[in-house]
Every structure is written in structure tokens, then in C-alpha cells.
Amino acid sequence: MQIFWVSSSVGEIKSVNLTKKTLAMWLIVATMALISFGIIVEYVRARLALRIDFSLTSEPVNLHRTTKVESLQNEIANLNKLYHARLAEARKQADATQQAMKDRLIQIQRQADISFQKVKELEVANRKLTAIATPPALLNEKQKNTGLGGPFRPEPKTPTGADLPVVLEETLEELTQRNQFIIESAARWDQQIAWLIHKPITIPVNNNVFVSSPFGTRIDPITNSLSRHTGLDFQASAGTPIFSSGAGVVEKAGWDPEYGNEVLINHGDGFITRYAHASQLLVKTGDSVEYQQLIAKSGSTGRTTGPHLHFEVIKDSKAIDPSKVLIGLSR
The missing domain is CATH 2.70.70.10 (Glucose Permease (Domain IIA))
Structure with a gap:
């Protein structure tokens, strides 16, 4: 293929003979030139970006990393909240159990105090009965040769921490029943004593009874x-x-x-x-x-x-x- 053109200065006609091989060579040269130009432009842009702000070049990577870190931080925060919530609940239950144990111990102490007081009252009642039932000449006599005995029952072992609530419940119930029995017995004895001391049962003179x-x-x-x-x-x-x-x-x-x-x-x-x-x-x-x-x-x-x-x-x-x-x- 031939291309003709006229030179404007001398009016001379010129021609170029283009072959397929020549066209292919020119196309390759043009393509390489464009690629080189693109590389140069990208290089220049990158250099300018580094001088202006280094973070612009790493923005895509940092954004990806930031998303993962934030996700991990959120997960850790949620786990931390859950841990503290469970810990607070455990402490609350432990405090409630401890308070319940304290309340039980206070009740047992009160029942023990009642038992002790009732025993003292029974001792007083026993002294009254003894004074009424004993002749004046024998009031100053002491009991001699007191007999002791009975079956052997070993003292129960100290309960463990796990058994303590059950033991406390059983002890409290036993003390309550015992106190009720003592109260009822004391009431009957008081009635008996009140009836007895109104009857003519004691010698009206105390000295040298004859x-x-x-x-x-x-x-x-x-x-x-x-x-x-x-x-x-x-x-x-x-x-x-x-x-x-x-x-x-x-x-x-x-x-x-x-x-x-x-x-x-x-x-x-x-x-x-x-x-x-x-x-x-x-x-x-x-x-x-x-x-x-x-x-x-x-x-x-x-x-x-x-x-x-x-x-x-x-x-x-x-x-x-x-x-x-x-x-x-x-x-």
C-alpha cells in the first residue's frame, strides 16, 4: 500500500510504501509507547502521593486491618461484659447463700438462748419442787454416791461445708421442737407447783421438829x-x-x-x-x-x-x- 502527499513548500509530491510488516512494527511501537507512558504517569503519581501523605498509599490495607481489629475488640468487649455479668451473679448468689447461713445461725443462736433460759427456769422450778418435797431437817443434806451410766454414743463428727446447710436445718428443727417441749413441760410444772404450794404440805415449824x-x-x-x-x-x-x-x-x-x-x-x-x-x-x-x-x-x-x-x-x-x-x- 502506497500513501501520497504534496509538500506545501515546494509543491513536490511524495509517497510512502506501507506493507503489513511495516504497519505491525508501527503498531507494536505505539503500544509500547503507550504502556511506557502509563507506567511513567503511575510512578509520578505514586511519588507525589508519598510526598503529600504516606497514609494515602496504605489506606486500603489499613482499612482492612482496622476492620479486623475493631471486630476483635468488640468481641473481647462482649466477652468481658459477659464475664463480669456472670461474676456479679455468682457473687450475688454467694452473698445470698452466706446471708441465709447467717440468718440460720442467728435463729439457732436464738433457739439455743431460749433453751438455756428455759433450762434455768426449769432449774428454779426443780429447786421449788425440791424445797417443797424435802423435809426441813434434810434441806441441808447433800446427795451422795451419785450413780452414772448409760449406753455409749460417740459424739458426732463435725460436718463438712457441703453438709452444713442440712445440719443447720436439722439442728434448728430439733432445737425448736425441744424448746416447745420444754415450754409445755414448764407450763404443766408451773401449774402443778401453783396447785401444790396452796396445799398444807409443809411442817409449820422448822426448828427441832417434835x-x-x-x-x-x-x-x-x-x-x-x-x-x-x-x-x-x-x-x-x-x-x-x-x-x-x-x-x-x-x-x-x-x-x-x-x-x-x-x-x-x-x-x-x-x-x-x-x-x-x-x-x-x-x-x-x-x-x-x-x-x-x-x-x-x-x-x-x-x-x-x-x-x-x-x-x-x-x-x-x-x-x-x-x-x-x-x-x-x-x-
Whole structure:
């Protein structure tokens, strides 16, 4: 292929003969030139970018890395929150368990204190019963040769931490039941004691107890003839303290031609006691007297041959043998 053109300066006609090989060579040269130009332009742009801001060249890489780091940080933060939430819940449960244990221990301590107090009250009640049931001459005697025995039961082992809640529950229930039993027993004993101390059961004189004349038929000391003695004569010098054989209300405190200065005490349930021949009366009609309260002093007033205490027990308006109801003289 030929290409013709006219030169403008001299008007000369020129021609170029183009072959396929020549065209291919020119096309390759043009392509290489374009590629080189692109490389040069990219190189220049990169150099300019490095001088302006280094971060512009690494922005795609840093963005990828930042996304991964932020994802990991978020995951760690979530795990940290979950850990602290679980830890807080565990602490809360531990605190609740500890508080429950403390509450149980406080309840057990209260029950133990109640038990201790009830035991003390029972000891007092036991002393009252002992004082009532023991003759005055034996009050200062001590118990000797106390016998001991019983089956061998080893002391239980100290419970472990895991068993402690169950043991505390069982102990608390046992203490509660024991306290209830003690309370009910104490109430019954208190009623028994209250009933008992109102009955004529104790000897009205404490010193050198000696019955000079028993209940029943005897020789009258003044007429020397057979007569019926309705009480007991306790030998007592003038001024010997006379005590109420039981609690009650003074029905009479005054003079009688035969009994002299006398005190009659109504103990309820049909029981009345008489204290006669006193030298001095220390109560008056209508007074409430306690168990073993000082009420008079012995003498020889009324129909008598000498100082002593004439003591009677009257049940439903009929004199009975005092030795059947007085502790220490019962037979």
C-alpha cells in the first residue's frame, strides 16, 4: 500500500510504501509507547502521593486491618461484659447463700438462748419442787454416791461445708421442737407447783421438829380422861416462828377461848389449816399469805399446859390427820 502527499513548500509530491510488516512494527511501537507512558504517569503519581501523605498509599490495607481489629475488640468487649455479668451473679448468689447461713445461725443462736433460759427456769422450778418435797431437817443434806451410766454414743463428727446447710436445718428443727417441749413441760410444772404450794404440805415449824401429841384418841392433859385430839401438837418454846404450811387467804386471825390466839388459813379445794395457842399473831383476817410465810409466834394462850403449836388440817369441814399430808411426816 502506497500513501501520497504534496509538500506545501515546494509543491513536490511524495509517497510512502506501507506493507503489513511495516504497519505491525508501527503498531507494536505505539503500544509500547503507550504502556511506557502509563507506567511513567503511575510512578509520578505514586511519588507525589508519598510526598503529600504516606497514609494515602496504605489506606486500603489499613482499612482492612482496622476492620479486623475493631471486630476483635468488640468481641473481647462482649466477652468481658459477659464475664463480669456472670461474676456479679455468682457473687450475688454467694452473698445470698452466706446471708441465709447467717440468718440460720442467728435463729439457732436464738433457739439455743431460749433453751438455756428455759433450762434455768426449769432449774428454779426443780429447786421449788425440791424445797417443797424435802423435809426441813434434810434441806441441808447433800446427795451422795451419785450413780452414772448409760449406753455409749460417740459424739458426732463435725460436718463438712457441703453438709452444713442440712445440719443447720436439722439442728434448728430439733432445737425448736425441744424448746416447745420444754415450754409445755414448764407450763404443766408451773401449774402443778401453783396447785401444790396452796396445799398444807409443809411442817409449820422448822426448828427441832417434835410431835408431842399425835392426831386421834389420847388422854386429855388437863382432865386426864380420854378425848379426841383433832390435830398435832408440835413442841415449841415460846416465840418460835410459825409458818404457813401452804399459800392461801387468812380466814381468821384472832382469839378463841380454847385455842387462844389462832390463825385459820383457807387454801382452797376445801382445805383449811389452824395454828393455835400463839403468843403473837403477825397476819390479819383477809390477808393473802405465801407459801411458808411467817404468820405467828408460838405460845401457851388458850387451853394449854405449856407453850407449843397446835396444828390442824381440815378438809371439807372435817379434821383429818395432818401427818397424812405433811411432807416429812407422811405415813
